[in-house]
Amino acid sequence: MTELTSNRSSSLLRHLFVRFGFLLAFFAFFVFFAAWNPVFLQGGNLLNIVEGSAILLIVALGMTLIVATGGIDLSVGIALDFGAAFAIVAMKSYGADWITAAALGVSGGSIVGIVNAILVVGLRISPFMATLGTFFIGSSVQRIFTNGGGPISHRRMPDEFRNLAMGDIGGVPVEVIVAAVLCVIYFLVLERSIHGRRIHAMGMQRLASIVAGIRVNRVLIASYIVAAMTCAIGGLIAAASIRMFTPLSGFSYLLDAIAAVFIGAALHPRGRPNVLGTIAGVLFLGMVVNGLNLMGLNFNVKDALSGIILVSALALAVAQRKMR
């Protein structure tokens, strides 16, 4: 009979792990960093975490949308780069005002989404392979355009554009406001609208969704384009903050965005990719980077540690998914 009891308590543990594993990890890291360096807990630092996470959050929203359709987008960084490049070039070479530049940046990003949509819907290539292809093509295009990858800087950009990254409204950084607005829109569309229901349904069971009358191709095309445009908005902020376009810089957000989405899905009671979870995932990753910084570790050690934590978080998310 001990066999039975131990079995039952282990299944309870398992349940708790599946449900609350990440919250525990989140909490443990939080306490650990706070204990190590009291600065961590100060209001200014917490705001730093949020501000430093804004671009990743925006990219992760786009990723959430694509993962919800049952795919994955490896070209989010390219869309981000295109957003930055189009905006910077429009201002520098064509003297565009900030609003035109921003609109062009977002349209430039949408090209990436259109290419993905053509590959995934038109040619029926799996999202992984299709967006990987877009990633390579987009990287080459950037190298060709910049003669091998040199940055395009634009020091005298309009203040309004600069303010996307440096300004604040009532003390809240503009990039945080932009990210928050996008979060609200994404939340309403993905979690509260009938369109979101269709996206989730087709992501979970495509054939059943077709039989239920969902035009899945249209949903997919729209999703890839909207996700790319979202990432391009992240690109605008990146361009504004360093006043230049650095080719291939978007790549660094890819793994973090995927991790944030999967952490978010693991936090959801039914394991779905979701906006609130993604926000939590992004903040978790931002907290880890910030906390490691405050520990004053050697740069290389810090990088290795954050990589290990990221991969562990992904592994934990995948393990949870399997245990459901």
Next chain:
Amino acid sequence: MSNRLLHLDQVTKSFPGVLALDKASLDIRSGEVHGLVGENGAGKSTIIKVLAGVYVPDGGRLTIGGRVIDPITPESVHAAGVRFIHQELHLVPHFTVTESVFMGQEVRGRFGLDTGGMRRRAEAFLRDVLAVSIPGNRLIRDLGTAERKLVQIARALIDEAAKVVVFDEPTAPLASEECATLMHAIARLKDRGISILYVSHYLNEITDICDRVTVFRNGRSVSVFDDIEDSTGQDLIAAMVGRELEDLYPENRRTPQASLLELENYSGTGFRNVSFRLRAGEILGIAGLIGSGREELIDTIYGLRRSTSGTLRLRSRQLRMRAPKDAIDAGIVLVPRDRRHDGLVLPMTVSENVTLATLDAISRFGLENRRRARQQTEEQISALDIRPSDPEKVVRLLSGGNQQKVVLGRWLLKNADVYLLDEPTVGVDVGARSEIYALVDRLAKDGSGVIVSSSDPGELIGICDRIAVMMRGEIVSVLDASDLSLDHLISVTTGAEPTEAAHG
């Protein structure tokens, strides 16, 4: 009982909120075919999973060959000689027959794997034990469903150590003539002294091949038929539902009205020159073996495949379906044969599934009106008696019958003109089955047209007005169901009887 081989004694298993098994017992004698029947949710699959070591029981005992098995784990049960033929095939399509049979139990030769030896053993086993000849180098994906099932059996039994083989719904994916092959194989296993536990919804199979039958109801083993020869399917049904089931099928008194759906020389992949007319208030059956073009015809009408020629008219308006959405907008809806893949989004809730096709009706500025969604779902739950009645229950956890009701509920919200029902009661328990028949009857009486495609001839005769029989892609006969005998329908369907030219 001296020749008792396997005994599950007073097994209890509860899940949060549900007592799935309540001191249920099952005993199997050596060399017998033992049937296990019960409605969905009666505890059949739970006790199978306990026996397989998947679920840990809260109480009770398993004895095999006089030895108590404790703990019950997949390994200990396997060592005691129990083998499982699960409902799902779990075969890799790109593997050969030999590779599939020996998957995970490969035999080593002097130089790596003994491929030749394994192939000879696999072929010999299939030939000698299961009485089929399937070349060992055939790929699984090139085999028919029945052959795959036999490969699956060979895989479980190739080590020749089996004492008890559990068949869980083995004929569910099979056409009736394929079932015969399987029944034959099971008889051969019995001749070799192997005991069989046979779980099935098909009572005719149970009465045909079983020696004894245990009936489960509400988690208990309510009765054991020691001599099934003296019992009929009706006796089993009575024990399963706990009441005399007067009749599964509703009274057929419908008056078909104006023509609703007309097909003329309609052709597509898998069928050609199909012509018929479905009238409002009519239930038209489509009979045919697997491969007769029945499935393709239904899918094409619904827009899942493209038609190649011919016309489809709904209320005299010619339509061309490019996607299911076109069919739905026109008023044609489908309850697909494979509800777990095509009918339902399994990880979603009852409410999310019921409202999936009518989202516009619960939309306010594009946002979902959750109160409306819940209210509409609750209406369908009570109208169809879906259990459990919780709109937030994930549909994967529902029984087959209740899942099917969820699919039906979705289309009831749509108020369609034409209902296409493809194998509407496969994997549905007897109680829910008669409810579904009553519902279909009511739909027709309310003026819809219904097409029922089914491999169950009794079902077609029981609920349809007319039955179109398909063979090799064409309608070979349209029969009036009112005084059609089962034998006649089966003989037309299987081609045992020559047919006159089709007419619609």
